[in-house]
Structure formats: C-alpha cells, structure tokens
Amino acid sequence: MKRSCLIEVFDGIDSFQKRIKVQSNIIEGNSKMYRNSIWYRSLLDAEKTCLKEDKLKKIHYKFQDDKEMVEEYNVDTQVLLRRAWKVKGKLGGEGKWDVEIGDPIPNATPITDGPAADIIESKDQPILSRRNTRINLEWRIRNLPYPIETYSVTANNDQRCIIISTTNKKYYKRLQVPELDRLNLPIQQAPIQCSHSFNTLIVVYKKPQQLLDMDREWYEELSKVKPVKDVPNDCKAQ
C-alpha cells in the first residue's frame, strides 16, 4: 500500500481490522465498557460541528459545561492528527487553544509584549509534542542530545503519569495520559517503548484494546455529523 499519511505506514486496513476482531472476540465481555464512561457520554452529548477540508475532517465540540474542543482527523487513515482545548482565563477574555495532540498551532500574531513574552524557554531547550498513530500513543521530545541509556521511562499508576528522568539530571518530565484517564484504564509499564534518534526521544505507549475500540467506534459515530457546506473558502494563492 502506498504511503497514505506522513505519520504511519501500515499494511492495509483489512489485516488491521482482522486483528482487532480476533482480539475483541476474546474480551467481548468488557470491551464495550467505554460506552459507560463519562467521557464517551459527554462526547455524545456535545454539540458537534464538522468541516471537511481536502483530506482533513475537523470537528468542533461544544460540551455541556461550556468547554470547547477541536479534533482533526485524516480522512484516509482515520487517525486523529490534532486535538486542542480552548482554555479561558478566569478573568475572561478570548482564551487560547491548548493543543493536547499534534503540533502546536502557530501564532499568527506572536506575543511581543507583556510578562508572558518576557521569560520563555530558549530555542535549544527540549520541546515536547504529542502525535498519536492508529495503534500507539506517542510523545516526541526534540532537542534531547543525550544517548538512549541516559533516560529512564517509568509508568507511575499512583500519580497517573509516565515519568521520564535522566541520569545526568538534565531533563525530567511527567507525561499525562488523558486518553487513559478518561476511560479509567491503568497506566502500565509493559506497553511502553522508547527510542532515540536525531536528537529526539520517542516514547510510545501501545493503545489498550478498549481505547482502540472506542477510537474506531467514535470515528464511525462522527460520520453521522454532516459537514457544513458553503464555507467561505480561504483565499488560496493560485
């Protein structure tokens, strides 16, 4: 199969779904548990708007507690490329988007004044980004030059996070795993893998079956949301 997206190359949807079927048959009993989770219900109840743009499907959710979220799916691979939350300050104001998965949204008007712009991490400091694939949760930390032996990546189920620490005491990070939190799934050591290349540490957590099932079912659910027509097109430079 040709490379259908930048993130993942996999050997055809058919074999993949076969594998899921086999596994889901084994644990049919509790595999639909996610349907009872608060998260799944709030997704169902949320007011959804859909936008289709080339190979992208953008969904805007407005939850009943007034929170806002945006998801972007690749139509070909059905992979979630980006998920962002609108964070509003307590004092009001427009709020800004906080990206949970995917690359951060580039700021059209970079902050040039105010205290926020006055202290920022240097450009050569490690940057964390989330980028999920179909079967994995993935964290990429760029600008980490130390060799692979330096890092220790451990699951900490009590604090609900994955902890990355370094033997040279240069980097330390607690990775939250909201996907697992939402379904009340444990964070385990076994599904964690990590690799290091090109100054980048990649931490991979294999999605548990529940999450895989939910992702799949939710994508089908989303096809019920009709995309908005007559969107004024962005001025594309010809």
Next chain:
Amino acid sequence: MASIAAAQVQEVRSITRIERIGAHSHIRGLGLDDSLEPRAVSQGMVGQKMARKAAGVILQMIREGKIAGRAVLLAGQPGTGKTAIAMGLAQALGPDTPFTSMAGSEIFSLEMSKTEALTQAIRKSIGIRIKEESEIIEGEVVEVVVERSAGGGGARVGRLTLKTTDMETNYDMGAKMIDSLLKEKVQAGDVITIDKATGKINKLGRSFARARDYDATGQQARFVQCPEGELQKRKEVVHTVTLHEIDVINSRTHGFLALFSGDTGEIKSEIREQINSKVAEWREEGKAEMIPGVLFIDEAHMLDIECFSYLNRALESETAPVVIMATNRGITRIRGTSYRSPHGIPLDLLDRMIIVPTSPYSHQELREILNIRCEEEDCQMSADALTVLTRVATETSLRYAIQLITTASLVARRRKAAEVSMEDVKKVYSLFLDEHRSEQFLKEYQDEFMFNDGSGDAPQLMEVSQ
C-alpha cells in the same frame, strides 16, 4: 564567573536608572505610631500633625474596607504638604491596596471623554483578590547572564539557567524580567519562583548546596532545599487585579484586528455591567474578595462641573473607592460655570466631603524638611548654609529652597569642597530667581519686553476665551 561580574556592572547601571529622586521620594509613610499618633519627624514627614492625624484616621477607614465612596479634600496653600500626605498614605497602605494617582487636568484628553477617564480612574482604584491557577517556574538559579546585543545601545538580552534536583533548563529573558531580577538581587544559588503570567519574582532563599559560600550570603540568609521534579508547575496563586484590568482583558479585540485598534480607548458600558455582575457572583461564592482602594486627584480644581456632578453620582455606588482630592485654591470660579465656590468645588460635592486643612510650616519644620531633602539628594550641607536656606524657604517658598539644594551642591563640588557652605547657597540664590524676584524684575523692565502695550489686560482676555 565573568558573567556574574557582568551582571553586577549592569546592576549598578540600572539602579541609577530606576531610582531617580522625585519631589516626594523622601516620603516613606505617614510617620504615625501604632496608635496612629503622628511622630514629630518620621518616615520623611515633618509637622502638619493635625492633617497627618486625620490621614491616619482615613487610613484606618480604608484598611477596614467597609465604607465605600467617601471623599476627602486636602486643602491648603501651595507647598504645605498635600501631595506628600497623599503619597504617605499610599505608602502606608502598602502595595496590595490599589492607589491611583492622577492630576485633575489628566481627564482632558482627546482619546476619550471626561467621564470615561474618570470611570477608568475609579475602576483602577478597586482591587479584586482572586485565586487563579497559574504557571509557576520554581528552581535554583545556576546562572544569570545579561548582555547588551551587538551594535551598541541595542536591547539587552538575558539568559537564566534554573535547575531542580532532576532537571535543568535555560530561559531567554526580556528587558523587564532582567530589571526585576536585578532589582531582587537574584544570583546563582538562590531558589526563586517566577509567576509566568505576571512575571512576579519571589525569592524563597538560598540553596543548601551553597551554604558554604559564607562570603556571598548575608546573616539573615534563609537556606532551603533545591526543589524536586519539573521546573514548571501549575499552582493556585492569589492575584490582585483591578476592575479596570478585567475590563481591558474582556474588551480587547483579538486576532490580527488587534493590530489596527489601540486598546486604550473607551470601554463599553455593557462590558462593565457584565464584569460587575460576574464579580458580584464570585464574591457571593467566596471566590474573590474586593479591596476598595484610593483614587487621588491632585489639583482637583482643574475638574469641571460635569466631572463634579459625575463624581457626586459615582461616589454613591457601593463599589466606589475612597476619593482623595487636593487643591490649593481658595474661593474661586468652578470650572465650566460662572459661579464661585470655596476651593472651586460645588457646594453639594463639598458637603459630601470631609475636609482636611494643611497649614504653612513653621521655621523649625522648614529646616527639618530641608535637612531631609539634603539627605535624600545626597548633599552635605553646613549648619549656617542650612540656616540661610531655611530663611530663603520662609521668605520665598519651600519648593524654591529645595531647588537650591542640588544646584548649591553642584556649585560646591565645582570648587572641590566636601560640604555646601553659605557662600554656595548665596551664589545660587543670585543665579536663579525665585518667583517673587522674577515678578519684580518684570515690573521694572516691562516696557522693554515684546508685545507689551503697558495696559496689562492681556491675561484677562485669555481667561474669557477659555
């Protein structure tokens, strides 16, 4: 090591830049003791005991925060310490109580209407203390580097390296952050927190790891553990913001449109109403606390009749701050009318005020004030020079005498004397005219000046056209 030395050189330079000596920079408080009795000479305040006692009572009223919308008028001749008392009050209230200081003429702006300017001033004087989750950077300082970017006179760039027991990160700093780091005298080995939203720096103490550097620490240095885990944390912090700041946050145009609209313009009344109800909601839920502050309007006679009637109404609102006005006018025309009234303020507003009079200083008090100013302006003055200066102050004005301090010290320095002598004062007295002698001079030589027809009615013409 070189970088630390660089930071110290920088420090000297910035302090001379920050701390210039203003007309009232010798004032550090109201000079009251714990029972609010005025001390004779304290915190830069001299004499004016009754007025200071009255200010002490007002201070108590503001601190309790129960009474809203009172107005106080400080009335007295020029140079009797009205502004000094207001500044002292601001200092005594501390940094947590909002204190807005404005001159009466500031409201006459082309950008916004007079009432808008007054509303903004009033809302700047009401603080809201609110708990908010904020990004905090907490760590031990490894290195502070401040450099001037290439090309001379360029913007300063700074780099701050912080660490915890588990990690280390470099930060780039802007000019404001560099200034506040230098002001707090942050150096390697200090454990600090920085509030990312406000840029506020808090020094927790020195790291235990540095406990051996005896020479670098003072006696009262507090030693703390180097923090653990991540440098950036989310923490609940209590912020004090003013109502005006909340207004601005909620009325600012966002996106690229913000480039085309300045955010200092007028704020819609609907936004203010929304914010008032939101704040009332927070207060009911116990999430926020209101801190009524002080609005100080200097030269209050410059306000016109519209402002006075607006103030009349605004003072009745329960979210009004305590308004302190100062004026040096006697019975004069109310601006914008042809009526005359005491202090140039309409009687109905005067009726709502408590009036604190200030009286001219005595000879001894003037000497004391001049002495304090000499210290403030870092100038050694001999006893007889001070006597002469006091006489100058009694005969002309206190402000003129204060002007002579630094000028006289410059003259003394030119003849390489350590102390300012009587001759130096006499010299500058002859070099610089005071207002009275200047008037004398003009009267004498009036005929030789331009545009003079000898009738002397030009000023009245201007008064009418206004």
